[in-house]
Amino acid sequence: MKLKKNIALIDQHNKYGMWGNKFGGNFVPETLKKPIHDLEILFNKLRNDKKFIQERDDYFKNWVGSPTRFVHLNNLTNHICGAQIWAKVVSDANGGAHKIYNATVHCLLAKKAGKKFIVGDTGAGYAGKMLSMAAKKFGLKCKIFMGAKDIKRQRPNVKAMKENGAEVIPVYTGSQTLIDAVSECMRYWVSNCDTTHMCVGSTVGPNIFVKICGWSTSQISRELKKQILEEFGKIPKKLKLYNCVGGGSSSFGFWNEFMDYEKKQVEFIGVEAGGPKKSKRHAAPLTYGSKVGVLHGAMQYVVQSKEGQIEETESISAGLDYSGVSPLHCFLKDTKRARYTAASDEEALNAYKMVTKFESLRPSLEPSHAFSVAIKEAKKFDRETIIIVNSCGDAHKDKNILKAKLGYKYAQFN
Secondary structure, eight states: OOOOTTSOGGGOBOTTSEETTTEEOOOOOHHHHHHHHHHHHHHHHHTTOHHHHHHHHHHIIIIIOOSOEEEEOHHHHHHHTSSEEEEEEGGGSTTSBTHHHHHHHHHHHHHHTTOOEEEEEESSSHHHHHHHHHHHHHTOEEEEEEEHHHHHHTHHHHHHHHHTTOEEEEEOSTTSSHHHHHHHHHHHHHHHTTTEEEEOSSSOSSHHHHHHHHHHHTHHHHHHHHHHHHHHSSOOSSEEEEEEOSSSHHHHHHHGGGTTSOTTTEEEEEEEEEEOTTOSOOBOTTTTTOEEEEETTEEEEEOBOTTSOBOOOOOSOTTTOOSOOOHHHHHHHHTTSEEEEEEEHHHHHHHHHHHHHHSSOOBOHHHHHHHHHHHHHHTTSOTTOEEEEEOOBBGGGGHHHHHHHHOGGGGOOO
């Protein structure tokens, strides 16, 4: 298994849609094969269409708010006394998170396909919120499937979805989290694919959805590469890119433009959800040696029992609380291009406290996992090392959790 240079990673799959002949694929019901094939034809045509790319870029600039800021966290850096710590503040994007890129592209595709309805899944509520915003922007009727447990802990985003005109459908099966929302969303699409476009909220699912999401979120690294060159005049010799990993959309988008650099120059560090310290449950299949299985139409590392049954996960972060992970990340793990580790709930909360103490930045609980590991490891490096953390979401959606766990002081927003 080897990563190829000068070929986009989303295209490094075999004829069966599998990366490294091991991850991904299209394990779907017969009724979905034609709509998936039709979507493949449409996407492959439009991704090479200059007019479509220009249309996408215009929406990214004038509606999403690209480029987002690239900032030096000077106070935090001085406190740590190690590597230079920077942040790509993707939470500046319209709606407060990276999910807006994927949602925008999917709504553009739906319009090109002549569909009037769009359906999606959500965990933290970001994917659902952004899809509801984009659907409203493009005049599409929208349904969002969301686990009942996540609806309770991510109320601000649920409110936003409804205000944007989306129908939020609670999912009461299984763990009532993201994994179940994705399952129900796919079941709905099976029966309604003639009139409805499906937006998978991350780089998971059948091959084409992995590719669309990866292509969309790569806007993050396209911007970042330009910003790094403007700031430093070159790509630094010791650059480390830290990102949280749930499904894996923000991290892939954050890394993609740097894929061809040698690991010793540009290192990718993915941080999964380790769950509560006192619990055996986690959402870290790449870190804790989970086996390969099929989930939501794709082969991937999956948190599962010895008998092969998918196990429930646990994380304070709804956006990382997922049993599987993108086939792209499975491939990056096995090729050793990326390094994966995990942060516990408690470590993420402590990182949030530290970042907000020293900087005017309020990362959501998802990127707080990445900040936790970045802060810990920054102490080991010299000042020549450049650490960049993708602050891919704002903490507004987490205010109830922050208030309960850390107190009223940490749940105040301007």
